[in-house]
Amino acid sequence: xxxxxxxxxSRGANERTRTRLTTRLRALGSPAAxxxxxxxxxxxxxxxxxxxxxxxxxxxxxxxxxxxxxFASQNCTQCHGSEGQGGSAQVAxxxxxxxxxxxxxxxxxxxxxxxxxxxxxxxxxxxxxxADVYAYLNSLPPAPAAEAAPPGxxxxxxxxxxxxxxxxxxxxxxxxxxxxxxxxxxxxxxxxAFTRQLRSPVNEMPPYTSKVLPEKExxxxxxxxxxxxxxxxPDSIPLLR
Amino acid sequence: xxKSEKALVDRxxxxxxxxxxxxxxxxxxxxxxxxxxxxxxxxPPADAATEASNVEVLTTDRPGSDFMVDVIKSLGFEYxxxxxxxxxxxxxxxLINYGGxxxxxxxxxxxxESSVALAQGFAEVEGKPMLVLAHSTVGLQHAxxxxxxxxxxxxxxxxxxxxxxxxxQRRPGVEWYHSAQDAAAMVRDYTKWDDTPMxxxxxxxxxxxxxxxxxxxxxxxVVLVADGGLQEDPIPKDAALRIPKLTLASxxxxxxxxxxxxxxxxxxxxxxxxxxxxxxRTEAGAAHLSELAEAxxxxxxxxxxxxxxxxxxxxxxxxxxxxxxxxDFWGVVNSYRDxxxxxxxxxxxxxxKLITISTADLYIKSNYxxxxxxxxxxxxxxxxxxxxxxSLIEAVKRLTTDDRKRVFQERGAKLVDARxxxxxxxxxxxxxxWNSSPISLPRLSAEVWEQxxxxxxxxxxxxxxxxxxxxxxxxxxxxxxxxxxASPAAVGSALAHRKYGRLYVHLQNDGDLxxxxxxxxxxxxHRIPLLAVMRNNRAYHQEVMHxxxxxxxxxxxxxRAGIGxxxxxPNIDYAKIAQGMGWHAEGPIDNPNDLAPAIRxxxxxxxxxxxxxxxxVTQPR
Numbered sequence: 001x002x003x004x005x006x007x008x009x010s011r012g013a014n015e016r017t018r019t020r021l022t023t024r025l026r027a028l029g030s031p032a033a034x035x036x037x038x039x040x041x042x043x044x045x046x047x048x049x050x051x052x053x054x055x056x057x058x059x060x061x062x063x064x065x066x067x068x069x070x071f072a073s074q075n076c077t078q079c080h081g082s083e084g085q086g087g088s089a090q091v092a093x094x095x096x097x098x099x100x101x102x103x104x105x106x107x108x109x110x111x112x113x114x115x116x117x118x119x120x121x122x123x124x125x126x127x128x129x130x131a132d133v134y135a136y137l138n139s140l141p142p143a144p145a146a147e148a149a150p151p152g153x154x155x156x157x158x159x160x161x162x163x164x165x166x167x168x169x170x171x172x173x174x175x176x177x178x179x180x181x182x183x184x185x186x187x188x189x190x191x192x193a194f195t196r197q198l199r200s201p202v203n204e205m206p207p208y209t210s211k212v213l214p215e216k217e218x219x220x221x222x223x224x225x226x227x228x229x230x231x232x233x234p235d236s237i238p239l240l241r
Numbered sequence: 242x243x244k245s246e247k248a249l250v251d252r253x254x255x256x257x258x259x260x261x262x263x264x265x266x267x268x269x270x271x272x273x274x275x276x277x278x279x280x281x282x283x284x285p286p287a288d289a290a291t292e293a294s295n296v297e298v299l300t301t302d303r304p305g306s307d308f309m310v311d312v313i314k315s316l317g318f319e320y321x322x323x324x325x326x327x328x329x330x331x332x333x334x335x336l337i338n339y340g341g342x343x344x345x346x347x348x349x350x351x352x353x354e355s356s357v358a359l360a361q362g363f364a365e366v367e368g369k370p371m372l373v374l375a376h377s378t379v380g381l382q383h384a385x386x387x388x389x390x391x392x393x394x395x396x397x398x399x400x401x402x403x404x405x406x407x408x409x410q411r412r413p414g415v416e417w418y419h420s421a422q423d424a425a426a427m428v429r430d431y432t433k434w435d436d437t438p439m440x441x442x443x444x445x446x447x448x449x450x451x452x453x454x455x456x457x458x459x460x461x462x463v464v465l466v467a468d469g470g471l472q473e474d475p476i477p478k479d480a481a482l483r484i485p486k487l488t489l490a491s492x493x494x495x496x497x498x499x500x501x502x503x504x505x506x507x508x509x510x511x512x513x514x515x516x517x518x519x520x521x522r523t524e525a526g527a528a529h530l531s532e533l534a535e536a537x538x539x540x541x542x543x544x545x546x547x548x549x550x551x552x553x554x555x556x557x558x559x560x561x562x563x564x565x566x567x568x569d570f571w572g573v574v575n576s577y578r579d580x581x582x583x584x585x586x587x588x589x590x591x592x593x594k595l596i597t598i599s600t601a602d603l604y605i606k607s608n609y610x611x612x613x614x615x616x617x618x619x620x621x622x623x624x625x626x627x628x629x630x631x632s633l634i635e636a637v638k639r640l641t642t643d644d645r646k647r648v649f650q651e652r653g654a655k656l657v658d659a660r661x662x663x664x665x666x667x668x669x670x671x672x673x674x675w676n677s678s679p680i681s682l683p684r685l686s687a688e689v690w691e692q693x694x695x696x697x698x699x700x701x702x703x704x705x706x707x708x709x710x711x712x713x714x715x716x717x718x719x720x721x722x723x724x725x726x727a728s729p730a731a732v733g734s735a736l737a738h739r740k741y742g743r744l745y746v747h748l749q750n751d752g753d754l755x756x757x758x759x760x761x762x763x764x765x766x767h768r769i770p771l772l773a774v775m776r777n778n779r780a781y782h783q784e785v786m787h788x789x790x791x792x793x794x795x796x797x798x799x800x801r802a803g804i805g806x807x808x809x810x811p812n813i814d815y816a817k818i819a820q821g822m823g824w825h826a827e828g829p830i831d832n833p834n835d836l837a838p839a840i841r842x843x844x845x846x847x848x849x850x851x852x853x854x855x856x857x858v859t860q861p862r
Binding site for chain 2: 108113121163164167168169171172173178203204206207211212233234239240
């Protein structure tokens with residue numbers, strides 16, 4: 001509670017509050033702070049939700065070196081790691097190198113991301129520069145085998161998913177709730193990012209430590225999410241046409 | 242025409258027929274049948290004059306409560322919601338016999354909280370208050386939660402409270418428990434005004450004043466205490482009673498300098514965003530909002546601030562944000578994180594200019610913290626958005642050059658694309674869990690939408706994008722978050738929509754209904770048609786999540802959050818409950834493929850004038 005009051009500054013003198021606020025606003029304006037705001041888990045979901053909409057395209061003719069420079073100068077690295085491998089536990093942005101999105105979807109997501117990733121307007125990064133970033137990410141090596149998910153028991157995963165209340169926010173088939181939790185399946189995010197988010201979430205999600213969710217159960221939940229079948233196309237459902 | 246203006250015109254019509262000398266309404270001149278009776282009442286009763294002096298007088302044809310009815314009728318109430326109580330027995334009898342149970346007509350409620358919430362739901366549609374009668378101490382205590390919800394929603398509710406002030410006149414026993422020295426005190430922190438009139442003329446003045454105060458922005462509940470003696474004692478023969486003229490206060494507009502500056506910022510902005518709070522409830526308000534958005538080609542987003550509130554990326558990207566009567570503007574422009582150490586950050590750009598137009602700056606109380614976090618803004622107009630928008634629109638149009646118009650058009654084209662993409666995303670999102678059981682909310686919503694979209698509907702279900710094209714369709718439902726509000730408020734809203742022949746659709750949560758399910762009977766008894774689609778998720782899920790959060794934080798027992806938070810074993814059969822109260826009801830429905838025929842049958846019942854409930858077993862959120 002002490003920290004809560006201090007961070008809000010509501011009990012302090014006006015001058016102190018102003019100073020803190022100014023600092024906070026300045027911090028917000030800096031690219032580093034913008035990157036800090038980018039919360040991985042939600043973005044991951046946006047990433048995978050758009051991913052399902054189109055096949056990956058590698059047809060990028062961007063400038064890889066320039067893309068690398070922009071990736072660093074715009075502080076994409078802060079959340080997504082120095083080589084797009086995903087952020088640390090504190091700023092756990094997902095692995096985005098190489099990207100799984102087709103270029104148009106990638107650009108669309110950067111312009112209109114799922115909060116809390118900040119949007120990047122054409123003023124901040126032009127379309128051409130973004131294409132360079134894409135080319136750079138595309139040039140990166142795929143995830144190492146160590147990031148692959150360990151084998152898990154999907155049936156037990158389903159049981160734990162319900163018993164431990166994952167379904168409260170994400171619904172029973174991982175489809176996501178209305179304003180509570182993002183979609184998790186089908187096609188869940190990479191296991192490493194999934195683990196990072198569970199252990200040390202950067203958004204409103206409560207942390208699931210190994211004390212309450214052992215590694216084995218975590219792997220089982222992941223196996224359950226992986227086993228969820230692909231959703232039908234909206235065009236195949238008369239009510240959604 | 243705005244609702245308030247219509248009410249004013251209606252009042253004017255009434256006053257035209259009633260006024261004497263154009264200044265005031267004399268009761269004797271109201272021109273109604275009731276008033277004619279009252280004229281006789283104002284003269285000495287012939288039979289009483291001839292009665293022997295040693296015979297106790299046990300009757301009167303002219304109780305004070307008849308005059309109270311004249312006053313109540315002058316205020317134009319259509320309905321009154323009430324659970325009966327002896328502290329207002331005199332007024333109750335006068336309303337049904339002297340007043341003929343018309344304007345206002347009694348709505349029998351089974352709980353005072355239901356009475357108030359029903360009145361709130363009605364006022365949210367009609368823009369004018371419903372009368373509520375409550376029974377002194379105990380009735381007001383039951384009503385208190387409803388009043389606090391109406392206060393939080395800034396909705397007018399007009400409460401008359403029975404009470405017995407004169408201790409020597411109280412019946413022994415229970416009437417003492419049901420009397421208070423200052424009866425309205427317990428709700429004074431969340432009502433705008435109250436009074437305890439000491440005479441009938443005092444009652445008339447305070448009744449008219451209370452009405453005016455309740456509908457003056459920001460609208461709020463008011464309480465008038467009707468003393469038992471004042472109700473039941475005969476009107477003194479020499480009483481020269483009159484009903485004061487009611488003139489509603491015009492809403493405050495933003496000052497010209499602030500309007501001009503706001504227009505300058507909005508026109509110059511590259512990414513302006515309009516955050517719509519309590520604006521757009523009236524036809525005029527909705528039209529102004531739409532005209533401003535069109536003029537700027539700016540997106541309009543909902544005021545989804547607060548804990549867990551979702552605010553679109555538009556706010557993050559905006560360089561000018563205009564908040565129109567937003568209850569929690571701080572929550573719109575800041576993100577909040579509820580982890581072990583709570584923290585918050587602005588979600589806006591550092592150069593974003595923030596403008597608010599809100600009547601919240603005009604009136605605030607200290608104790609209950611419904612006023613939310615203090616928002617730091619660049620321009621704060623203490624004014625009504627609806628009243629201010631015409632001048633703001635005019636200023637925006639005046640400042641819009643051809644160059645800016647071209648920029649706006651480009652922005653508008655992007656907005657159209659963004660909306661299409663958002664719809665596509667919603668369609669895709671609905672496919673996940675489409676066939677799941679329990680039923681997903683998007684599936685439920687899409688199924689209902691399919692069958693009401695060609696009707697003249699209002700209300701609606703979340704979870705899937707419905708097309709809101711008329712101002713009366715949207716449910717604002719502002720409250721203080723007290724559970725149990727939704728079901729009675731829906732009945733009140735459905736009643737308001739009934740006279741227009743609209744199909745009212747309501748998403749009913751199971752936990753909410755269980756607070757005071759007696760309102761189901763009220764709806765059936767008064768033939769109030771509505772389609773209630775129950776989201777039966779068999780728990781207080783928000784609370785499950787809070788307990789889960791604590792268990793995670795304390796690193797123990799994360800599989801025990803259902804203790805004390807779930808509504809299972811036995812599963813409640815809501816269809817049976819509703820059927821028992823006179824509703825058409827079906828359920829539990831847990832197979833999504835059973836939805837369509839059940840919805841068709843329910844709509845047919847609603848069209849026959851019946852309330853209908855579908856108990857659908859759904860995903861948690």
